[in-house]
Amino acid sequence: MSLPPRVGVLGGGRMGAGIAHAFLLAGCEVTVVERDAQASASARTRVLDSVDRSLARGAAGSRDLYNGMLRTAVDTTAFPGCGLVVEAVPEDRELKLEALRRAEASLTPDAVLASNTSSISIDDLADALDRPARFLGLHFFNPVPASTLVEVVVGAATDPQFEAQARAWVTALGKTPIVVRDAPGFASSRLGVALALEAIRMVEGGVASPADIDAAMELGYRHPAGPLRTTDIVGLDVRLGIAEELHAKLGDRFAPPALLRRMVAEGRLGRKSGRGFYEWSDE
Template sequence: MRGFEDIDTVGVVGAGTMGSGIAQVAATAGYDVVMRDIEPPLIEDGFDRIEDSLSKFVEKEQLTGAEADAVVDRVTGTTDLADLAECDYVIEAAVENMDVKQDIFADLDDTVDDDVVLATNTSTLSITTIASATDRPELVVGLHFMNPAPLMEGLELVVGEKTADDVVDCSHALAEDFGKTTWEADDKPGFVVNRVLMPWINEGIRAYDEGVATKDDMDEGLKLGTNVPMGPLELADHIGLDVCLDASETLHEELGDRYKPPYLLKRKVDAGDLGRKTGKGFYEYD
């Protein structure tokens, strides 16, 4: 296995909100990054997100303009998976769909060297099942970044059935070099965060839909009553209502009715109101 001390170039599969955020985190930590997506406009959008995020760090004087430029310069965009062939560690951050992830991991298995760790940013799907698409299940691990990846300190490391101990150690070390604080979870549905978080969000949505309180009072009450930075409706908008629905449906299938997604969440997703990323969810955004 390629160890932590051998990692110079990190591959990121996916240039969306999470993928571009992970690419920014790795490049900020000094790694060269190859960020891959399936179409050039998606790569361009990923770079736009990185540059917009870095500009906020510059405004807050947490980075200089030259340092922000250097971060961008360390990221290479591509639509060709073969360009990840020389990467020393690869993190997949594609859509939360098992078939898609297994296809990507099978392709990565054929593309990168046999000693390279393949990590997935999945928030709910089985690491073991994803790993079964490869000939290196012992080198597959979950690295669940919190959203937004450049701002959130926490990172959930998920251990699959066949994940090797040295892969876990290497991944902890890499995450810490990214400036993250890690915790471990076994490969069970939802891991730590979403197993507990999704029922909280879903019950907030149900309570709002049933008229327990206005959306503002629902969020304000939970912020003040539990000392969290966002209430359930605001947080759902921030995560993406489609992401919340996908996670809830996966957990519902695995763990039963206590994870059943609320009707109002489904209705909003069907309407295309997905939260901040579309400008409208439970709230409206500029």
């Protein structure tokens, strides 16, 4: 099943830009919508810089080609004609609800709407939509260009045909889909956060250094990156938000450690701020 010729992405931050990158290199025309002209211009630069890195590694095409296939805008009225729109705004329930409502209102009735949420219930988000049967989760992983996994999250109201369609689209992007029924944290976030929170508690308790804890998982269990380095890459604020969501739904085993809260309050968010469990100033 081929990809839609036009795809929309709502939100042009790190994740949204990566998602736009993936669809561009797969041959889709992509429209990225941001909140204002400055954010829209930054999103275009972010996407094209990411494309440049892929071109330098041997990807087909040219910057001029992808620049011509990329459109940026400041309003969801730019989405008509898109067969798929992926919402990729920050992981905040109310922000996502508002963004999804705006996107849906601008889409044609035959379009599919997806959320890149990593932890918020697809069913909860679907309740706010007029066409929940055409809504599901497409959870991409950071960094999107390098990651080979996409979690397809199917809600109770999702029409089964769109589960199959989403799997085919992910495969057409050169990535591997896994299908998860809507549940707190889905599969990846729930498992990833559980490991990360325990690693943070070990640092908090002085059990071992972040580097040694990560080495235990990298060398002992062949994880490509340890839980603390991964937390830095994902963002400590993102990890905290997911942990709070899971704590509310699943209980105290997902209670965020005091160390995580303190680091977020201090602005030690990981790679994006230059410092988390590791120093990233040279990255």
